[in-house]
Amino acid sequence: MSSTENIIDYNKKGLPPIFGIFGFGLFGIGLGLSILAYLIEPVRSAYNNVILLEFLSSIGIGSLFLIALEYVVGAVWSTPFRRVFEILSSVLLILPLVAIPVYLHAHDIFHWTHLEVVASDPILNEKSPYLNMTFFTIRIIAYFVIWILFHLLITHNSKKQDVTKDIKLTKLNTKLSAIFLPLFAITLTFSSIDWLMSLEPHWFSTIFGVYYFAGTFLAAIAAGTYLVIWLNEKGLLVKGIGKDHYYSLGALLFGFINFWAYIAFSQYLLIWYANLPEETVWFLQRWNGSWMYFSIFFVVIHFLVPYFALLSQPSKMNPKTLKFMSVWIILAHFFDLYWIVMPTFSREGFVFGWIEIGFLLLGLGIVIVVFNLKAKNQNLVAIGDPRLKRGLDFRL
Amino acid sequence: MSSDSLKYLEDISVIEGRPSLRSIDDVISKPLDTKPDTKYYIALAITLSMMGIGGIALIFSLYYGTGMWGNNNPVGWGLPIVNFVFWVGIGHAGTLISAILFLLRQKWRNGIARFAEGMTIFAVMTAGIFPAIHTGRPWLDGYLFPYPNQHGLWVNFNSPLLWDVFAVSTYFTVSFIFWYVGLIPDFAILRDRTKNKIKKTIYSITSLGWRGSNRHWQHYEMVYLVLAGFATPLVLSVHTIVSFDFAVSILPGWHTTIFPPYFVAGAVFSGFAMVQNVLIFIRKIFNFEHIITLDTLEKMNKVILLTGMLVGYAYGMEFFMAWYSGVQVEQFTFVNRAFGPYAWAYWIMVSCNVIFPQLFWFKKIRRTIPLMFVIGVFVNVGMWFERFVITVTSLSRDYLPSSWAYYTPTITDFAILIGSFGFFFTFLLLFTKTLPVVSMAEVKAVTYGAQPTHKDH
Numbered sequence: 104m105s106s107t108e109n110i111i112d113y114n115k116k117g118l119p120p121i122f123g124i125f126g127f128g129l130f131g132i133g134l135g136l137s138i139l140a141y142l143i144e145p146v147r148s149a150y151n152n153v154i155l156l157e158f159l160s161s162i163g164i165g166s167l168f169l170i171a172l173e174y175v176v177g178a179v180w181s182t183p184f185r186r187v188f189e190i191l192s193s194v195l196l197i198l199p200l201v202a203i204p205v206y207l208h209a210h211d212i213f214h215w216t217h218l219e220v221v222a223s224d225p226i227l228n229e230k231s232p233y234l235n236m237t238f239f240t241i242r243i244i245a246y247f248v249i250w251i252l253f254h255l256l257i258t259h260n261s262k263k264q265d266v267t268k269d270i271k272l273t274k275l276n277t278k279l280s281a282i283f284l285p286l287f288a289i290t291l292t293f294s295s296i297d298w299l300m301s302l303e304p305h306w307f308s309t310i311f312g313v314y315y316f317a318g319t320f321l322a323a324i325a326a327g328t329y330l331v332i333w334l335n336e337k338g339l340l341v342k343g344i345g346k347d348h349y350y351s352l353g354a355l356l357f358g359f360i361n362f363w364a365y366i367a368f369s370q371y372l373l374i375w376y377a378n379l380p381e382e383t384v385w386f387l388q389r390w391n392g393s394w395m396y397f398s399i400f401f402v403v404i405h406f407l408v409p410y411f412a413l414l415s416q417p418s419k420m421n422p423k424t425l426k427f428m429s430v431w432i433i434l435a436h437f438f439d440l441y442w443i444v445m446p447t448f449s450r451e452g453f454v455f456g457w458i459e460i461g462f463l464l465l466g467l468g469i470v471i472v473v474f475n476l477k478a479k480n481q482n483l484v485a486i487g488d489p490r491l492k493r494g495l496d497f498r499l
Numbered sequence: 500m501s502s503d504s505l506k507y508l509e510d511i512s513v514i515e516g517r518p519s520l521r522s523i524d525d526v527i528s529k530p531l532d533t534k535p536d537t538k539y540y541i542a543l544a545i546t547l548s549m550m551g552i553g554g555i556a557l558i559f560s561l562y563y564g565t566g567m568w569g570n571n572n573p574v575g576w577g578l579p580i581v582n583f584v585f586w587v588g589i590g591h592a593g594t595l596i597s598a599i600l601f602l603l604r605q606k607w608r609n610g611i612a613r614f615a616e617g618m619t620i621f622a623v624m625t626a627g628i629f630p631a632i633h634t635g636r637p638w639l640d641g642y643l644f645p646y647p648n649q650h651g652l653w654v655n656f657n658s659p660l661l662w663d664v665f666a667v668s669t670y671f672t673v674s675f676i677f678w679y680v681g682l683i684p685d686f687a688i689l690r691d692r693t694k695n696k697i698k699k700t701i702y703s704i705t706s707l708g709w710r711g712s713n714r715h716w717q718h719y720e721m722v723y724l725v726l727a728g729f730a731t732p733l734v735l736s737v738h739t740i741v742s743f744d745f746a747v748s749i750l751p752g753w754h755t756t757i758f759p760p761y762f763v764a765g766a767v768f769s770g771f772a773m774v775q776n777v778l779i780f781i782r783k784i785f786n787f788e789h790i791i792t793l794d795t796l797e798k799m800n801k802v803i804l805l806t807g808m809l810v811g812y813a814y815g816m817e818f819f820m821a822w823y824s825g826v827q828v829e830q831f832t833f834v835n836r837a838f839g840p841y842a843w844a845y846w847i848m849v850s851c852n853v854i855f856p857q858l859f860w861f862k863k864i865r866r867t868i869p870l871m872f873v874i875g876v877f878v879n880v881g882m883w884f885e886r887f888v889i890t891v892t893s894l895s896r897d898y899l900p901s902s903w904a905y906y907t908p909t910i911t912d913f914a915i916l917i918g919s920f921g922f923f924f925t926f927l928l929l930f931t932k933t934l935p936v937v938s939m940a941e942v943k944a945v946t947y948g949a950q951p952t953h954k955d956h
Binding site: 177225226227229230233270273281285288292296305307308309310311312313361365366369370372373374376377378379381489490492493499 | 506507508509510604732735739743746747748749754755756757758759760808812813816817820823824825826860
């Protein structure tokens with residue numbers, strides 16, 4: 104059978120209802136627990152809400168980054184399932200909603216919002232032109248506007264191409280992506296400084312934006328990989344996606360596991376070696392009390408296990424391994440954010456209870472629910488993309 | 500449909516036209532079969548003279564001591580370290596092209612990988628000169644390698660300078676083996692072509708009995724893949740550790756966490772510019788224009804644009820964090836860089852590395868050879884100045900204002916720099932006449948029809 108027929112063969116099929124039910128289940132439980140958490144422990148919940156916000160923005164913006172990358176470099180292997188990432192990036196649309204509770208609790212979690220503290224602290228005083236509520240608000244609105252705008256533009260063109268099959272739309276999206284990528288680098292960096300680094304307003308590290316980017320992209324590829332394999336196994340994508348495509352996704356996961364470790368290690372080693380008090384404070388906090396155990400465990404979870412699991416060539420194409428490791432890496436990214444955020448809240452040692460689980464379930468639930476809703480009214484494959492045929496023919 | 504749109508639909512062949520396999524062998528091995536012309540000897544004379552200038556300067560430095568250089572308190576690291584970092588950086592493009600792009604299955608690398616890899620080896624050799632002479636007593640450099648000796652003398656394992664010794668020597672070894680393994684099928688082709696008995700004997704030995712059998716190819720592909728896998732983390736580690744030389748200190752302007760990825764990006768940036776510069780000549784002189792195509796050069800220019808912006812990101816981030824840190828001396832360092840006594844060097848760096856490469860946003864410029872050449876030269880100038888700015892500005896304004904000084908390199912410093920270029924280009928010239936500068940076997944794998952697609956199954 105030739106692949107031209109495969110493209111024509113694509114008939115839109117709905118996602119299995121179990122997917123939606125599962126998603127709504129997670130979402131419901133998560134939302135219930137989170138609301139309860141806000142009633143009982145509002146400050147701890149606000150910190151968890153930061154994790155949730157960054158977790159969702161990782162998956163959303165990371166997916167959009169992958170799409171833009173595909174257009175700019177002219178990749179073909181990922182074209183058959185680019186739509187999956189497009190749908191995933193819809194998570195960006197609800198980010199402002201998730202940010203509202205954090206914003207309302209800004210005074211509880213961001214030390215620099217306390218004007219009397221800032222006035223008496225020379226370092227915070229120096230930073231106040233950047234770290235103040237007005238500028239902070241302007242910035243976070245700017246991030247959301249830029250991200251959502253490019254998400255809408257790029258996915259709109261891609262969907263339009265399903266009908267028109269117009270090559271010009273690919274060219275247009277390539278241009279949009281080229282504009283988006285530098286903006287992405289800047290907005291992602293500063294959003295990570297605003298939401299995460301400024302939790303410890305004295306601390307600074309120039310690599311922090313790169314560190315967050317590594318995790319972001321990893322989480323997005325992992326989420327996409329899981330969905331691509333699962334949808335393909337259910338026969339909801341086009342025929343022709345196989346081991347070669349899986350391998351590429353697996354290799355990307357493996358590559359970025361290494362990249363993340365490289366960046367994390369660089370940050371750690373340089374701060375440890377120079378031993379300057381204004382920098383070491385951040386790592387010392389993560390070595391304080393039971394946080395020490397968490398930090399060690401975290402290296403195993405986020406690097407060693409995925410590294411060895413994905414090292415061999417067969418494991419990078421094995422759908423079972425890939426699906427398992429995708430879920431693993433998504434959770435590892437959640438723990439990464441937890442490791443960045445929570446030591447500010449609980450300085451003596453780590454706390455992990457139903458509140459954290461509730462917000463995690465809420466995060467996963469939101470991703471699945473949004474995906475399910477958005478997948479209903481569009482094709483799951485970019486059937487009008489001129490590169491689709493080449494993408495399906497892709498072999499290692 | 501325009502040919503421009505066709506690229507979305509079809510896999511465009513990396514090699515232009517449909518040259519026969521025989522003609523590929525012919526054109527690539529031609530420089531080896533023919534006697535070099537006068538121009539070649541003129542070029543060699545120039546590079547050898549440059550090398551001679553460097554050699555004389557070096558002899559003087561060794562005879563009279565390193566006082567011949569501009570290095571002094573507080574700027575103890577001057578041009579030798581700047582040149583070291585510059586040359587190691589040049590080497591990075593080669594491994595990126597030959598190993599990383601191989602792992603990423605970028606077929607356009609096949610035409611340029613051999614040459615770039617050769618440049619890596621020569622650049623690392625050139626770089627190696629500088630730390631060796633910078634010790635001041637190069638005859639004692641053997642002690643850099645830790646071995647049990649009767650003096651009971653051990654190296655400082657905590658020092659990134661020592662990690663450099665390990666990283667660079669490992670990197671050189673693996674690069675060399677990788678390069679050599681890639682050469683084996685080509686040596687066999689040369690062996691089978693040549694009529695000269697001496698050459699035949701040499702090629703027979705170097706081709707290690709290659710017969711091109713299926714089994715040979717299977718093993719070869721596996722070894723090549725594994726070596727590419729080894730070379731990839733190594734190339735990252737080398738410039739990472741070079742960045743550690745600076746970043747593990749507590750000197751403002753040196754100690755900042757973004758240094759490792761920033762140095763790697765900068766190394767690839769300057770290396771690509773150098774490879775692009777040299778290839779422009781090679782493809783013209785040896786008639787490789789259909790093998791090293793304009794498309795390939797355009798792709799290289801895109802990499803230059805990308806890495807240039809990564810470097811720009813790092814400059815911006817350093818500045819922002821210096822301000823954001825609220826640390827006074829940190830802020831002073833960066834203001835001093837941009838507006839202090841070395842402002843001229845800083846602005847050369849920024850304009851060459853960040854501003855000029857932005858011209859590569861325009862397709863027309865990416866595909867115009869004279870313009871891309873000029874931008875490539877700017878990039879290399881800019882990247883040399885980047886290392887100068889990092890090394891010198893921070894040291895010249897250290898913690899103690901009474902010891903501040905202005906560093907000026909001496910004529911000996913510049914002579915050694917010129918010598919390093921002579922050394923590098925002499926090896927490059929010899930390389931073009933002794934070994935196939937393009938991999939014949941790899942290029943054949945990307946000609947038209949070499950890669951059957953699966954659509955017929």
